[in-house]
Amino acid sequence: MADATETDFDRRLNLKPPVRLTVEGLRVIYRTRRGPFQAVDGISFEVEPGTVLGLVGESGCGKSTVVKALMRLLPDGTRIEGRVLLDGQDLLAMDKRALRRVRWNKVALITQSAMNALDPVIRVGDQIVESIRAHEAVDRATAWRRAETLFRLVGLPAHRLNEFPHQFSGGMRQRAVIAMALSLNAGLLLADEPTTALDPIMQDQIMSRIRGIQELLHRSMILVTHDIGLVAENCDMVAVMYAGQIIEKGPVAEVLVKPRHPYTIGLHNAFPRMPEEGEARPPLISIAGGLPNLLNPPPGCRFAPRCPFATERCRVETPPLRELEPGHSAACHYAERAEDFRRLGLLPETWAVKEAAA
Amino acid sequence: MRAYILRRLAQSVLVVLAVTTIMFFMFRVVPSDPTVMLVERGISEEARQALLERWGLTGSLWEQYLRYMGNLLVGDFGSSFFYRQPVWDVLLPRIANTLWIAVPGLLLGALIGSALGMVVGWARRGGAVERGGILVATIIRGTPSFIIGIALLAIFSSWLGWLPGFGMGDAGGATGLARYLRWDFLLHLILPLMAVVIYFLPENLLLMRSGVVENRTEDYIELVRAKGVSDARVAWHAGRNSLLPLITWLFPALAETIAGIVVIEIVFSWPGIGRELVLAVTRQDYPVAQAAFFLLAVMIVLANLAADLTYGKLDPRVVYK
Ligand SMILES: Nc1ncnc2c1ncn2[C@@H]1O[C@H](COP(=O)(O)OP(=O)(O)OP(=O)(O)O)[C@@H](O)[C@H]1O
Ligand code: SF4
Numbered sequence: 001m002a003d004a005t006e007t008d009f010d011r012r013l014n015l016k017p018p019v020r021l022t023v024e025g026l027r028v029i030y031r032t033r034r035g036p037f038q039a040v041d042g043i044s045f046e047v048e049p050g051t052v053l054g055l056v057g058e059s060g061c062g063k064s065t066v067v068k069a070l071m072r073l074l075p076d077g078t079r080i081e082g083r084v085l086l087d088g089q090d091l092l093a094m095d096k097r098a099l100r101r102v103r104w105n106k107v108a109l110i111t112q113s114a115m116n117a118l119d120p121v122i123r124v125g126d127q128i129v130e131s132i133r134a135h136e137a138v139d140r141a142t143a144w145r146r147a148e149t150l151f152r153l154v155g156l157p158a159h160r161l162n163e164f165p166h167q168f169s170g171g172m173r174q175r176a177v178i179a180m181a182l183s184l185n186a187g188l189l190l191a192d193e194p195t196t197a198l199d200p201i202m203q204d205q206i207m208s209r210i211r212g213i214q215e216l217l218h219r220s221m222i223l224v225t226h227d228i229g230l231v232a233e234n235c236d237m238v239a240v241m242y243a244g245q246i247i248e249k250g251p252v253a254e255v256l257v258k259p260r261h262p263y264t265i266g267l268h269n270a271f272p273r274m275p276e277e278g279e280a281r282p283p284l285i286s287i288a289g290g291l292p293n294l295l296n297p298p299p300g301c302r303f304a305p306r307c308p309f310a311t312e313r314c315r316v317e318t319p320p321l322r323e324l325e326p327g328h329s330a331a332c333h334y335a336e337r338a339e340d341f342r343r344l345g346l347l348p349e350t351w352a353v354k355e356a357a358a
Numbered sequence: 359m360r361a362y363i364l365r366r367l368a369q370s371v372l373v374v375l376a377v378t379t380i381m382f383f384m385f386r387v388v389p390s391d392p393t394v395m396l397v398e399r400g401i402s403e404e405a406r407q408a409l410l411e412r413w414g415l416t417g418s419l420w421e422q423y424l425r426y427m428g429n430l431l432v433g434d435f436g437s438s439f440f441y442r443q444p445v446w447d448v449l450l451p452r453i454a455n456t457l458w459i460a461v462p463g464l465l466l467g468a469l470i471g472s473a474l475g476m477v478v479g480w481a482r483r484g485g486a487v488e489r490g491g492i493l494v495a496t497i498i499r500g501t502p503s504f505i506i507g508i509a510l511l512a513i514f515s516s517w518l519g520w521l522p523g524f525g526m527g528d529a530g531g532a533t534g535l536a537r538y539l540r541w542d543f544l545l546h547l548i549l550p551l552m553a554v555v556i557y558f559l560p561e562n563l564l565l566m567r568s569g570v571v572e573n574r575t576e577d578y579i580e581l582v583r584a585k586g587v588s589d590a591r592v593a594w595h596a597g598r599n600s601l602l603p604l605i606t607w608l609f610p611a612l613a614e615t616i617a618g619i620v621v622i623e624i625v626f627s628w629p630g631i632g633r634e635l636v637l638a639v640t641r642q643d644y645p646v647a648q649a650a651f652f653l654l655a656v657m658i659v660l661a662n663l664a665a666d667l668t669y670g671k672l673d674p675r676v677v678y679k
């Protein structure tokens with residue numbers, strides 16, 4: 001935050017290191033009226049300090065559930081298993097006080113800015129001040145000055161801190177939410193679809209703002225999205241989720257260029273991208289069908305009902321997540337045949353057959 | 359905003375005028391002659407006429423009405439038939455007596471009620487605190503104020519004998535503020551005050567609870583929790599947002615609550631304006647009854663106005679048009 005008005009308090013916070021996040025065997029089971037619902041089923045991943053992990057997958061696959069589990073924001077009665085290590089400290093094992101200290105200090109949240117992401121009856125500035133003073137013994141004036149610095153950082157005029165959320169446009173509210181997430185310069189930022197509610201131009205503005213801040217502050221970050229394009233532009237690593245499981249993960253350059261899992265291949269085709277020189281514009285192909293019912297998950301590969309390459313084996317035997325190249329894993333029995341899959345996956349017929357069968 | 363307040367004030371004046379007019383005619387069309395009670399039997403027709411004139415009961419109904427309204431404009435309510443004193447002299451001390459139970463009673467009821475509502479709203483869904491809180495509050499809310507009063511009388515006055523339950527105690531010749539700063543008065547105050555609190559509390563509790571329950575699943579609450587503030591602070595956010603519906607209910611509800619307080623005054627023989635109003639009606643003491651109704655109407659209208667303005671203060675999204 002190289003800023004003429006930077007205070008000592010800002011400088012001290014700016015020294016915070018980014019966090020290393022290690023998630024081991026995370027399992028989340030919601031209690032529902034119709035029985036336990038396994039929204040997240042034993043996933044593991046790591047976020048290296050100062051890097052950005054993209055978490056992608058279609059609606060309902062459990063992305064937000066993972067994010068909430070990482071801050072223990074899930075509703076009462078939800079079972080969470082596994083370990084969530086922040087620099088080696090297990091967040092899931094903490095008592096309430098320790099948890100409160102870690103929240104916002106080490107992990108902060110950028111939610112999708114629907115109308116009510118901010119308290120509607122409290123001034124935006126006071127909400128930022130509240131987050132600072134919950135953790136730092138500074139007076140209101142100091143906290144307010146920090147809020148002003150943060151507002152400038154996200155491109156909002158400082159005097160608008162005095163306003164209420166309803167006086168902000170959607171884009172401004174999103175910036176305010178980002179400013180608040182940065183209030184203590186937490187070492188890990190969780191951004192859950194930060195631009196979904198915005199129009200495309202505003203989406204671009206907000207994403208480049210986030211990118212700029214990331215370059216400036218070097219936070220560790222998880223970017224949740226269902227837009228593969230955003231992952232390509234913003235992330236170092238990517239984890240693809242399907243029905244509560246991670247089915248492929250690795251460096252963005254690997255996973256997006258040479259996807260190994262048929263679902264990733266399909267997801268890739270479902271998003272518009274610029275054709276390469278001399279190449280025809282690739283058609284948009286969507287994957288027919290929907291997520292399996294997780295109240296009663298089917299055996300075998302969860303993607304099998306929608307997978308064009310599924311065999312009998314897939315319906316019986318669960319494919320483990322296997323490392324295929326250093327740092328790049330996929331959960332498909334036939335990941336070795338990925339090159340064929342990628343070629344076939346480009347053809348609409350490949351997915352259409354399945355559609356007819358479904 | 360100024361224009362809005364002016365317009366609302368004008369509306370309020372109209373409402374009060376209408377109420378006053380209706381009251382005036384209502385008392386006159388009751389088929390009984392106030393002079394029967396007012397005027398001693400066997401006095402001469404001349405003397406009777408003089409008395410009627412003195413009480414403003416001569417001339418056509420229409421003339422009487424205009425005279426009454428004219429006097430009202432200069433703050434003259436006339437004289438009480440029963441006490442043979444200016445109405446103001448009768449009502450002022452009664453109003454003070456009522457305020458002693460109404461103001462602290464309503465404040466405590468609203469404060470304790472909304473605080474408890476926050477606790478019940480923030481408690482685990484479906485747990486003992488939530489179920490018990492709702493059950494007790496709903497039962498009390500459905501109880502008429504005279505039952506609450508009589509129950510308190512029966513328990514603390516008749517059975518346990520701890521507290522007096524009739525009147526305001528011995529004045530011991532004291533007047534003015536000194537009248538109220540007596541130990542005996544404070545003892546007499548406890549039960550009727552408790553009745554008002556208990557009567558007013560449940561609605562506050564239930565409204566605050568449902569507001570908090572509604573708000574606790576809002577997105578902003580999740581973000582507040584994520585910030586790592588204390589649980590109490592999170593509940594405060596939910597409560598702060600629930601104040602809005604509470605306030606919109608609160609002030610208009612005062613109208614109904616005033617009716618409840620009238621009954622409580624009667625149960626405890628508390629010499630307030632409500633009890634006086636009822637007595638005046640049975641005594642056909644129209645000047646007092648009309649003045650009491652007039653004052654209540656003013657209070658209710660002001661309460662509504664206050665509700666509107668407070669709402670704007672509490673909810674920044676409200677725009678006055
Ligand atoms: N509180 C809850 N109780 C029961 N089930 C829930 C609860 N919250 C979410 N779910 C279910 O868990 C699954 C995963 O939800 P989640 O919100 O994590 O998905 P998501 O990947 O974030 O989707 P989206 O892209 O739509 O935000 C969904 O099937 C959802 O219906
Ligand atoms: S395991 Fe079988 S069904 Fe699952 S993705 Fe691979 S090929 Fe398709």
Ligand SMILES: [Mg+2]
Nearest residue numbers: 063064065192
């Ligand atoms: Mg989500």
